[in-house]
Structure formats: C-alpha cells, structure tokens
Amino acid sequence: MALISAKTILTSICLFHITLAFFFLTNPGTVADQGMVFILGESMGLPNSRSFETQSPALGFLAVILALIGITDLVTLSLPDEICLVHYWGMQTPLRLTLTLLLTSYSFFFSASSPLFYTEDPANINTSSARLTHPSAHHAALNPNYVPSGWGGDALKNRVFFSFMFVETMSWFWVWVTLQEERRDLLAKKARRRSASASYGQGY
Template identity: 45%
Template sequence: MGEAMGLPHVRAFDTPSAPLAFLGVTLAFWGFSDLIAVSQPEEIANHYWSSQAPIRLVLFFALGIYSYLFSAKSPMYKASGYISSSWGEGLKNRVLFTWAFVEMITWFWVWTTLREERRDMLIKAQEKRAREDDQL
C-alpha cells in the first residue's frame, strides 16, 4: 500500500535494534491490556470501547495523514521544494502509513458498530430495570 502511495521504503526494520525491541514490547503490552478490557462485563467493556474507539480513530487518522502529507513524495511539495525535518523523518514511511491506515479503518468500524449497538443496549437495560421493579 505504501508503495502505491509513493512513500519511501524503510530499511531500518530489516535489522534488530533497541528501539524496535522497545516498540515490540510496547505493542505487546498495549494488545494485552486490550484483551483484558475485552474480557470485562458487557456494560464496562462497551463504556470503555465507546470512549477508546473515537480517540484511537482520530490519533491514527492524524498519524496516517502526517505520514503521507509530509513525506518527500507528498502532493503538497514540488519535487525540489521538500526540506527534511530532523525529528519526524522516521514517521514518514510505508510501514507506518500502512499500519496507521489499517488501524484507522479498524477503529472506524469498531466505533460505528458500537454506535449501532447502543440503542439495543439501552432497550435491554430498560427491560432489566422493569423486571427488577416488578420483582419488588
């Protein structure tokens, strides 16, 4: 996908390094914490993911836009007008853009699914309260 967009190829992922190991551990912890959040009761999990999905969607959208629009092959710059920056060059590559794009699409799907299910959950909660009131 990054090649089709004309983003530069990254060779830094070919050799193991300390920052890549740190990134791997960070992503593993992030995934583990998400698995724990998914295993919570339905009301808690839905509340958690209803707040997480739009935040993650916006963050990955911003990361993908930054990676594409500010790279050397960006449509914003003429071929000779691009000046590289010192701090963000590592974020302007095919791997990061593809990862951010896939995450953005996934979080958009999660967010829309949760919004569709919200009404059904409210109806369930009202029925549960009505049953509890009838028992009293």
C-alpha cells in the first residue's frame, strides 16, 4: 500500500490548479516571483517572461481554464474507486504524463539555451567540453544559431511555463506509480469478493 493514496495526490493537484488559477487572475506576479520558478529557470537558462508580471486577458482566460480543470477533476474523485481510479484516472494519468513530459522537453530542448542550438564561445579554450557547460540565459539571448518558432512556440519557452510543466510531469508520474499499486489491490479485492460470492452461492 502506498504511503500517500492516489486520491490524496489527485486532490492536491486539483487544489494546486485552482490556487494557481486564483493567482493568475488576481496577481500573476506572485507566480512568476516564486523561488522554484527562479531556480528552475536559472538552472535551465530559460528567460523570464514579463507577460506574467501583470494582469492580462490571456492570463484571465488561462485562470478560468485551470479552475475548470481543477474543479471537474475534483468532482471525479467522488466516484467509486473502481470507476475513478481504475477506469477514469487509469486512462487520464498516462495521457497527461505523456503530454506534460513532451511540453517540458519542448520548452527546454527547443529554446535558445538548448544544446541543440549550441554555439561555441570563442573565449572558451576547451570547446570539446563546452556543450556540457551550464545553460545561460544571457548566452541564449545572443545565440545566433537559434531560429524562433514560426508558429508561436516561443511563448512556451520561458521559466514559468517550464516550471509548471515540470511540476505537472513529476506529479502525474507520482500519480501513475501510485495508481499501478492501488489498481492491483482494487482488482485483487474485487476478485476475492467474486470468489466469496461464488462460494456462498454454491453453499445454497
């Protein structure tokens, strides 16, 4: 049995989405100024987007979407465990994990600080190991090899979006691992109930 149940983790994710929606609507700068956003952004060399510092119609729209997702997901947890955990979240969790992992990877690996768009620094003597150096947002801003996305994908290459998707990926992976264990327990209990019912029926 898992230390923390899948329903508890899912409830936390739902409340996280609702809380994030509240701050995106009322004070988006609070989200952008979080320490975790700064640490992850600096470690990956991603730029800080000033569009998250003030209220805007786009952030208001995002807040409504996040609130709707959080509330509707929270309602599904009131369903019976077999329907909720085995069928609904058993399908939703790997899908959301895959999507968030892809978006997290895109946000970094296709940004200007990615090794895919690496340019050698003339001041760096040891160019053979330069690809393993720490990503730099300053270097990324001056990277001549980087070609901006023509379809608007650059809006996803900032530290706020990366941090959100990174947390989502870790959370959905945690849910997926926990669900695998709880799913086995639920199916085992269901099998025992069926065998007990069959034995009871044969007694009559």
